[in-house]
Amino acid sequence: MRYLTVADKESGAALGYVWVGDEDDAAAWVPRAAAGGRALAEGGHWHARLREAKGRGIPPSQALAEMLSNPEGNRGRAVPGSLTDAPNAAAVEALAMGD
Numbered sequence: 001m002r003y004l005t006v007a008d009k010e011s012g013a014a015l016g017y018v019w020v021g022d023e024d025d026a027a028a029w030v031p032r033a034a035a036g037g038r039a040l041a042e043g044g045h046w047h048a049r050l051r052e053a054k055g056r057g058i059p060p061s062q063a064l065a066e067m068l069s070n071p072e073g074n075r076g077r078a079v080p081g082s083l084t085d086a087p088n089a090a091a092v093e094a095l096a097m098g099d
Contacts, residue, residue, distance in 0.1 A: 001023075002020055002061060002064060002086070003020070003083075003084055003086055004083050005078070006046060006076040006077065006078055007077060007079050008075060009073075009077055014032050015032055015035045015038060016031040016032045016039045016046075017029070017030045017032070017092050017095065018050070018064065018067060018078070019092045020064045021089070022061050026089070027050045027054070027060040027064075028050070029046040030089075030092050030095075030096040031043050033097050034098075038075055041074070041075065042076045044074075045073045046073060050063055064083070068080070
């Protein structure tokens with residue numbers, strides 16, 4: 001699976017992560033715990049983008065690539081160069097709980 005980081009447009013702090021797995025046709029937004037309510041609010045935007053891509057029938061990895069090519073969110077933006085591999089969703093969730 002792969003994930004990217006979404007950072008706050010104002011402070012540059014990580015708000016959360018968008019992860020995808022083509023094998024399971026799965027994708028989700030994971031808010032970073034330390035970012036609080038701002039991260040939770042930003043999640044709706046990224047979740048909607050994932051849902052829209054699924055509605056078009058494209059694989060999750062392609063949706064992630066589209067997010068990087070059009071990185072703007074409401075309060076955050078996808079961080080260029082942040083696309084990274086993870087062993088599973090639990091690893092991304094653990095990353096989000098860190099700090």
